[in-house]
Amino acid sequence: MHDPAALRSLHQKRFQAEPELFFAPGRVNLIGEHTDYAEGFVMPAAIEFATLAGISPRSDGKVVLYSENFGTEHSFDAAALPAQATKHWTDYPLGVLAVLAGKGHRIPALSLSLWGDVPLGSGLSSSAAVEVATALAVTSLLGVEYARPVLARLCQRAENEFVGASSGIMDQFISANGAEDHALLLDCRDLSFKLAPIPHGVALVIANTMVKHSVAGGEYTTRRAEVEAACAVIARHRPEVRFLRDATVSDLAQWGAEMSPNALKRARHVITENLRTVAAADALMRHDMKELGRLMAEAHHSYSQDFEGSCVEADAMVALAQDLPGLIGARLTGGGFGGCTINLVEREHAAEFAEALGARYSSEIGIVPQVHICHASGGANRIS
Numbered sequence: 469m470h471d472p473a474a475l476r477s478l479h480q481k482r483f484q485a486e487p488e489l490f491f492a493p494g495r496v497n498l499i500g501e502h503t504d505y506a507e508g509f510v511m512p513a514a515i516e517f518a519t520l521a522g523i524s525p526r527s528d529g530k531v532v533l534y535s536e537n538f539g540t541e542h543s544f545d546a547a548a549l550p551a552q553a554t555k556h557w558t559d560y561p562l563g564v565l566a567v568l569a570g571k572g573h574r575i576p577a578l579s580l581s582l583w584g585d586v587p588l589g590s591g592l593s594s595s596a597a598v599e600v601a602t603a604l605a606v607t608s609l610l611g612v613e614y615a616r617p618v619l620a621r622l623c624q625r626a627e628n629e630f631v632g633a634s635s636g637i638m639d640q641f642i643s644a645n646g647a648e649d650h651a652l653l654l655d656c657r658d659l660s661f662k663l664a665p666i667p668h669g670v671a672l673v674i675a676n677t678m679v680k681h682s683v684a685g686g687e688y689t690t691r692r693a694e695v696e697a698a699c700a701v702i703a704r705h706r707p708e709v710r711f712l713r714d715a716t717v718s719d720l721a722q723w724g725a726e727m728s729p730n731a732l733k734r735a736r737h738v739i740t741e742n743l744r745t746v747a748a749a750d751a752l753m754r755h756d757m758k759e760l761g762r763l764m765a766e767a768h769h770s771y772s773q774d775f776e777g778s779c780v781e782a783d784a785m786v787a788l789a790q791d792l793p794g795l796i797g798a799r800l801t802g803g804g805f806g807g808c809t810i811n812l813v814e815r816e817h818a819a820e821f822a823e824a825l826g827a828r829y830s831s832e833i834g835i836v837p838q839v840h841i842c843h844a845s846g847g848a849n850r851i852s
């Protein structure tokens with residue numbers, strides 16, 4: 469697990485300076501997949517895996533970035549920071565600096581050390597955690613404070629405009645705004661949100677298929693383009709439909725024939741997923757775990773069959789969980805094509821559930837998965 473005292477001491481040794489420390493969590497999404505960029509609904513929770521950032525000012529005009537995970541340090545001229553990504557870990561902090569510079573902030577000379585334990589490429593938003601931790605650290609050094617939804621938007625822009633991944637707002641938003649023991653129902657249209665308490669007796673069991681996924685990769689972008697193409701067809705008939713958030717299943721019945729078969733299926737996933745997500749938040753608020761589990765199962769089916777965003781391993785991980793004692797609901801979480809499943813499990817069964825699921829997956833797929841028993845954690849913050 470991440471260790472602020474250890475980051476403080478390595479920053480002190482490396483930079484001979486006392487850092488301010490910040491953390492930003494990764495996330496798991498309970499339901500609402502590929503709906504954020506369609507201005508729909510998502511319901512993620514922040515988790516205890518996080519990125520820590522240590523920051524201190526310098527007097528030599530340099531921006532020096534160090535990652536304990538990668539073990540490398542990179543130095544830039546603060547007055548001439550790179551304007552383009554290089555497909556390197558530094559793209560994430562540099563993207564945040566570029567967006568802040570674009571907002572008129574003069575980036576000061578600084579040392580930034582990063583250290584995280586969010587598994588990379590596992591659909592748990594390691595990149596959003598780096599962006600949000602960096603943004604909090606740098607804005608604090610600048611002496612400015614952005615409201616959390618605005619900070620999340622800045623970090624999303626870093627990812628979209630600098631890193632070059634066409635992701636939505638979900639990951640940065642939950643990292644910046646998560647609340648202990650709560651899931652967050654976010655309306656991605658206006659960024660209004662409601663917190664839904666996760667009952668104490670329910671654990672978030674996150675099972676990593678060990679199949680790497682990447683938002684910057686082609687599949688995410690292709691799916692997003694298909695969703696937008698479906699929306700454009702509906703908009704020809706109903707110009708008030710700007711995003712699939714505004715569309716209904718009856719729009720698909722009327723105009724689906726004008727779409728490519730793939731676009732139609734992707735749109736069906738997004739439109740029904742929005743309905744499921746709002747219903748799931750309702751179920752969670754009512755403590756109706758049975759209904760929440762049913763909606764998660766339906767969501768996985770739609771993600772796998774209509775959106776074709778799953779993979780053999782993730783489908784197996786979901787199927788293998790079904791008859792294990794304590795399961796409330798299971799589905800693939802995050803951008804898709806690998807990564808982790810989220811299993812809501814009665815806490816008293818969580819340990820045996822995690823072990824049994826790991827054993828079943830190993831013997832069926834031939835890969836030893838990592839299975840973590842988590843709880844919903846608070847959002848990004850300064851560490852005092």
Ligand code: GLA
Binds near residue numbers: 637683802
């Ligand atoms: C990734 C993106 C998010 C969202 C999910 C899919 O995590 O970063 O914006 O689109 O995929 O729900």
